[in-house]
Amino acid sequence: MDRTAYISLPVRDLDAATAFFTALGFAFDARVRDENTACLVLGTGALVMLQKTAYFERFTGGPVADPSTKEVSVGLSAVSREEVDDLVDRAVAAGGKDAGRQDMGVMYMRAFLDIDGHRWSFLHVAN
Structure with a gap:
């Protein structure tokens, strides 16, 4: 069974996080980008959803851990x-x-x- 892994991480500043990972050479999927989320492509079948903290907390139902x-x-x-x-x-x-x-x-x-x-x-x- 082939599955895609979606890893979600909270970020304080989405633009700064995007710039950081771009500096490492990572690509982003422009189709999955809005004011709250950017989709970092790790490779085939592995994506990281960088999400503003408040938006991330909506999915987890609680505050972000330190x-x-x-x-x-x-x-x-x-x-x-x-x-x-x-x-x-x-x-x-x-x-x-x-x-x-x-x-x-x-x-x-x-x-x-x-x-x-x-x-x-x-x-x-x-x-």
Whole structure:
């Protein structure tokens, strides 16, 4: 069964969040854009709905959690260790915060916090 994953994340400033992820090289689906939502395309079958906080809270039925205390981590693959470093370095240059690295030999990972404090990571697994 083939399904598309829709990950929704609250953002304080939709335009700033869109600019941040554009600086990392991500594309957006212009068909799914309004004053409350922007659709970040991770790849075939994986989308992130960036939503203004008040709009996001309408779906969850409650206040947004503080990302420094309760959060999900979104991990994305990279084609090489160099791409991992490049993407995280670009995230930091665009206003994100480096959240560390792990080198486990066969797997290399670096994490960052986006401008809203959400945790992301890029990882490369050697063949």
